[in-house]
Structures are given as structure tokens and as C-alpha cells.
Amino acid sequence: MFNARSIRHCRVCGAPTEYRTPPDDNRDRAICTVCGEVHYENPLNVVGTVPVLDARVLLCRRNIEPRRGFWTLPAGFMELGETTEQGALRETVEEAGAEVELEPLFTVLNVVHVGQVHFYYRARMTSAKLDPGPETIEARLFAEAEIPWNELAFKTVKVTLERYFEDRRKGQFLTHSADIA
């Protein structure tokens, strides 16, 4: 669950905050009881790729919680100072050490119960080189028939892979939106 109402002290002056609705707003915010600073809490973006080489998709076995040991597409939190594309590329390098060229945006997935929006870009692997980072136990390529559907780490990964193989069969890749319950 996202950390709503987790701000107990002011980031500016350190004094205690209280949750109330500011004038001209319509929901509670953490407001500093001393300096009046208003603290907003908003959804976070997770950015990643569907890396493909010779019709096989690259998955990474997670070496970190949550879902350690389960398979995921390379993805992680978007950082300040980068675009969604740059973040997706960075995560692909950090988690798999893969060399890819980004293709168009493929899925935009709202995961409201954790306060996240996930973006996956299709990506063409430009070499077979893999060099997984510390967050990854193992990275390998899977043909569609080999995908470990029951050992995927997250529903966003499952939905993205399902849409990917559906679109590939149809011969046309679109940008898909979905809400993940």
C-alpha cells in the first residue's frame, strides 16, 4: 500500500505536521504546524522495457524483495532528471546489462492500490550480451511457450507480456492502457 498520511514532520523545519484540508484545496494534506508548509503525496512512476531478441523476451529473476526469486521485466522507479524513456533504458541496463534500442510506448498500467503508474516500452536487443546487476539473480531469454507464467513477480508484468504476444500474433503493436486491481 502506498504511504499516504506518512508525513509526521515538516521537510522544511522539522516541526510536527497535521493532516487537514488547505483553503482552496479539496483533500487533506500534511501541513506544518509551525511554518505552514503543505506536503503533497502523489503516485510514483515505474518505467521498464519488454526487451526482445529473435522473438524471445528477456526476463530477470529478482534478487530483491518484494517477490525475490520471481521473474520480471526490467523496470524500476523513474528518477528526477530523466524522461520515462531514459528511465526505462537505465533500468534495463542496471538490472539486465542488456543493450537495447527503445521502441514505442507499449503499456500504461495504473496500480492504484500501491499509488503507482507503470510504463513499459518495447525494446529491440542489439546484442545477446547480458550482464545482470545486483538486483537480479539471473537474466535470460524466453520464447512464448517457455514464459514462466506462474512465477512472474507482478501482475503488471503478466498483463504486459499477454498484450505483447497478442499484438505480435495480430501483427500490430498498439499502446495499451489498463487498470491493475
Next chain:
Amino acid sequence: MFNARSIRHCRVCGAPTEYRTPPDDNRDRAICTVCGEVHYENPLNVVGTVPVLDARVLLCRRNIEPRRGFWTLPAGFMELGETTEQGALRETVEEAGAEVELEPLFTVLNVVHVGQVHFYYRARMTSAKLDPGPETIEARLFAEAEIPWNELAFKTVKVTLERYFEDRRKGQFLTHSADIA
């Protein structure tokens, strides 16, 4: 400019923070000097719509800074507890009082220098009723030839409107990504 490095005190205990790179991370974070809490700063999402009625587009004249008096599409910060679609719909009601049905995602715009990602959905107005909220001086419909191109509030609005009219001429609406300098 986004508020990177703006966290001077810990949200959990109020003690001073310092910026340094945690173990197993690769960039500086605000870390509490007493309890060790790590504070992340990430991009924010702005969600809005391109509301259309009888081939005319709805714009709102801003009653708030920045860019008070300039014209914008209805949009605002995505909140916890909602999807991008729900946020876009909420902002359309709050700023214009318009009744719309959402259509597919139209633009995804990275605005790195302010740490934001903007999402615009196409939207079909289901009535001509408008009821602008306190953040809006005036809301009205514009034919393409009437768009006040030199009085638009933000580059994201300009790019979204340009793509909208281009796609309409082509007779096919796609999902567009762009980086806004």
C-alpha cells in the same frame, strides 16, 4: 524547477537529513541523520483532457499562477487513490465543469526540467454545459482557426493541440510521446 534536494528534515522523526548515496543505490538521497529513513524524490504526473464538442476544443483561462490569464486544457496533478483516467476526468470537472466521456490516451509528454510527466486523454463532451471552478476565469470552445496559439499557458498544451489537429486531419488518432525542453 523541481524541488530536488529540498528535504532538510526527516518526515518520520523531524531530525535533520543529509544528502548522500545509500548502500546499494547509485544517487544521493536525503537520509535522516538520526533514524536513517531514506527519502526519495520522484517526478509527478499531470493528467488532463482534450474535451471536444462539435469539432471545437474546450480551453480554460487560468485564474491561478503560474500563467494566470493564459489558456490551457483542463489538467492538474494526479492524486493518490485514482487512476490517470480518473484524475483527468476529475480535473476536467473541477476546472471546467464539463461533462465528458474519456477516449484513449492521446499524449505522454516528459517535462524533465520541472520533473513532470503530462498525460492528455481525448474526451467527448456529452453536453454543452460548462461550470468553471475557482481556478478558471473562463471556459469556452474554440474551432481550430480560433485557437489562441500565442496565449497558451504551457508548451505541453501547444504540443497536444498541434498533434490533435494533425491527427484529426489524417483521420486517425494515435498515442503520441514527446519530450518538452
